[in-house]
Amino acid sequence: MKHVTIKDVAKKLNLAISTVSRALNDKYDIRKETRELVLQTAQEMGYSPNPIARHLLKQCSNQIGVVIPEFINAFFPEVIIGIQEVVQKEGYQILIMQSYENAENELENIKTLESNMVDGLIVSLTKETKDVTYLKKLIDNGFPIVIFNRTNELLKTSTVLFDDYKWAFFATEHLILQGCKNIYHFMGTKNLTLSLNRKQGFLDAHKKYKMEVLPSQIIECGFMIHDGEREMEKLIQSKDIPDAIFAANDPSAIGAMKALKRNGYKIPEDVAIVGFTESKVADLIDPPLTSVAQPTNEIGQTAARLLLQQIRLKEGVFVPQTIVLNGALNIRSSSLKKI
Template identity: 45%
Template sequence: MKKHQITILDIARQLNISKSTVSRALTGHPKVSPETRKAVLELAVQMDYQPNMLSVSLVKNKSNTIGVIVPEFMSSFFPQVILGIQQVARMSGYTVLITQCSESYEQEVANARLLLASQVDGLLVSLTKETLNYDHLKIFQRKGIPVVFFNRVCEDMEVPKVIVDDYEGAYRATEHLITTGRKRVAHLAGPATLAISRKRLDGYRDALRRYGIAIDESLIISYDLTMEKVDIYVNHLLNLANRPDALFCINDPTAIQAIQVIKQRGLRIPEDIAVVGFSNDYYSAFIEPSLTTVAQPVQDVGSTAARLLINQIETDCDKPIIKQLKTELIVRRSTV
């Protein structure tokens, strides 16, 4: 037997007041007396009243929902970012709808359409490695729905963005390898479509220049972030006549996979080749040897992005603020 859904009318009949008075009491209208509001709220709890959120959103033209698009869940980075988003959203009275794209542009477009149809009040986005066209995101702007990018950002849209100092983090990682005696530092870079890949590559190059080490283009390989390619490219680097004595990787999953390949080749880490990652993923501290990496304030990325978005939703402030958060080099046994 279908359970009866408690309505505003049910509460009104119990208290012998009008439906409009109950509705005002539930939404905090100032014209309702404190005594009436208290009676309505207490009865609503007793009767397990659940508001019809669709009706509420139609009346208020607001769904109290935030949409999130992330490129993948393979690493711990994006789940940690989402924890930061959810914490701020929950405290501000928003529900979070989370979608992930498996690094597919087509899926990103589909997810954006889904969130648009769900009438989200705002959108948080980190792009896939394939994304070069942003029309599916610009439509949110045209409809007056705030957008904030984080981590992997669109440089063509003037909206708030939350990033970490990728350049500085990469510079310090490469500098660490050089100051521990390495002379041939290779770099497994991410796809050039991503701003974070370009900034980390710039940091790597500038650190080499600062210490008077010639840049060897044969030691720089950009790839599409698939783990199968890591095996191929690390083996390629190890097969060079003058192989590298250090490897700086675009991210921790790449570095962790590289460590496995190096160990399979019978080489010692860090004696024969040192390895540095980027992001301080959960597993980086527990592999053997533990991974030196660049830590990012991951949950802060999420919470900062959520605050910027909610501020836009609630104040109509659309300044294209860029928040850049600091990184920290974590030295472990893969380099010393």
């Protein structure tokens, strides 16, 4: 199990360590024959370089850290696939840490990864994160960080976003055009920009059609199935039934559907439903869920590319970029009032 080191190879060939290193790294200053010799014996002895030693010397780790709030909904795993596709090709590895939607864990994770000398971070904030001073400090110090989807206005760094406003607008408009008069919005937690944007889209769509929105139509909800289920159950108990729901994401929409079906309401006849952040499930459930599709894979790839770009330019001037990706509204039967 003992690892063969460059030293072992050198000793075997009666060469200096530096010579072996040069041979392996294909540097100048080396005679062709010795290089061949070294390469061959290294191969035979099963030598493989020790990345840790190299990291120590180069002061970087060829690893990038990914900090995400959770791993349960399909969204983040899909983004990670995208990240990995880009990053792995370039010889980087990713360290993934979950924050479990908890701001303390998040801070802890970021610090751990930083002290582990990751070359950069890709982060999506917890729904509870309010204090971003540490992240801000890192960014101000020039540490490469890319944030996707869940961000905070204070963080001036490269960001990959989705046009939440636009697609929330379209989704709401779709419900209005279906003839819905009393649409409720299950919104995400308030301190995420995306929640505010989606709400604004909801509001502005109503404004376009001169429809008033009462405060009671907007319900702060979480992002999990049980959150949507809980809020819908509350509405049902208080006999306060809308004719449509625009949920901030698919799991909460699905939760609402579960509660409605359990209580004998028909979808979409009694209540039409539209979700957000298309998940694989949307197409499979009963009835199939109309939802805004986010390009999860592309989000990951873009974030990864931005990060690598930033890591590589090193001492140059860094200009934070914000890339807004496009989506689609997949209309299915959960929102089609008239067939």
